[in-house]
Amino acid sequence: YHKIGIIGAMVEEIELLHKHVEKTGSFVKAGIEYVEGTLHGRQVVFCKSGVGKVNAAVCTQLLVDAGVECVLFTGVAGAVDPSLNIGDIVVSTSCMQHDMDVTALGFARGQIPFQDVWEFEAAPDLVELATNAAEKLFPGRSAKGKVLSGDQFVSSRETVKALHDELNGACTEMEGAALAQVCVMNDVPFVVIRSMSDKADGSAHVNFAEFTVQASVNSHSIIDEMIQHM
Numbered sequence: 001y002h003k004i005g006i007i008g009a010m011v012e013e014i015e016l017l018h019k020h021v022e023k024t025g026s027f028v029k030a031g032i033e034y035v036e037g038t039l040h041g042r043q044v045v046f047c048k049s050g051v052g053k054v055n056a057a058v059c060t061q062l063l064v065d066a067g068v069e070c071v072l073f074t075g076v077a078g079a080v081d082p083s084l085n086i087g088d089i090v091v092s093t094s095c096m097q098h099d100m101d102v103t104a105l106g107f108a109r110g111q112i113p114f115q116d117v118w119e120f121e122a123a124p125d126l127v128e129l130a131t132n133a134a135e136k137l138f139p140g141r142s143a144k145g146k147v148l149s150g151d152q153f154v155s156s157r158e159t160v161k162a163l164h165d166e167l168n169g170a171c172t173e174m175e176g177a178a179l180a181q182v183c184v185m186n187d188v189p190f191v192v193i194r195s196m197s198d199k200a201d202g203s204a205h206v207n208f209a210e211f212t213v214q215a216s217v218n219s220h221s222i223i224d225e226m227i228q229h230m
C-alpha cells in the first residue's frame with residue numbers, strides 16, 4: 001500500500017496522529033480537513049470524520065478519491081461480546097449496519113434491500129496485520145469479529161444482548177459499516193480497529209466519559225504498530 005487512509009471520528013481518536021505524522025500538506029473538502037504526511041516512512045492521509053455513518057461515508061469516499069489504497073479506522077466502541085473488557089481491542093473481520101431494518105418487508109435484519117451483500121468483509125491481510133499488532137501490544141486482550149454500526153449510542157442491556165444474540169456482533173460503534181460499504185463499493189481494502197470504551201449497557205455513558213481517552217490511545221497504538229509492518 002503506497003498511500004494509507006486513516007479515519008477517526010472524534011478528536012480523541014485522531015489527535016495522536018496529529019502528534020506523530022510528519023505533515024507534508026492538507027486539503028479541505030465537505031468541511032473536513034484531510035492531513036497528508038508520513039508515519040514510519042509510510043505515506044498516509046488522515047482525517048477526523050465526525051460521528052455517524054454519513055460523516056464516515058463522505059470521508060471514506062473523499063479518501064478513495066484522493067488515491068488511498070486502503071482505509072484504516074481507529075477509535076473506540078461499546079463491547080457487545082460479553083468476554084470483552086474495557087480497553088480490549090476488536091479487529092473487524094466484517095462490518096454491518098445494525099440499524100438497517102426493513103424486516104417489515106421481509107428482509108433480514110441489517111439487510112440493505114435488493115442488495116446481495118450487507119455484511120462487508122475486511123481485507124484478510126489487514127486483519128492479520130492488525131491482529132498481530134494487537135496480540136503483541138495487548139496479549140490475550142484482543143478479538144476478531146463483526147463490528148456493528150448504527151446511528152445510535154447503545155446504552156442498554158437489552159439492546160446490547162440483542163446485538164450479540166441476533167447479529168453475533170463483537171462491538172458496536174457508529175461509523176465502521178459506512179466506511180466498509182464505501183470501501184467495498186470502490187474495491188478498496190479496509191479494516192476497522194476499535195478499543196472498548198464501555199460495554200454498551202446502562203453504565204455506558206459513564207464508562208464512555210471515563211475511558212474514551214485510554215481506549216483511543218490503545219487503538220492508535222495498533223495503527224502505529226501495524227503501519228511499521230505494511
Ligand code: ADE
Nearest residue numbers: 076077078153154173200
Ligand atoms: N462508541 C463507543 N461506545 C459506544 C456505544 N455504546 N454505542 C455506540 N457507539 C459507541
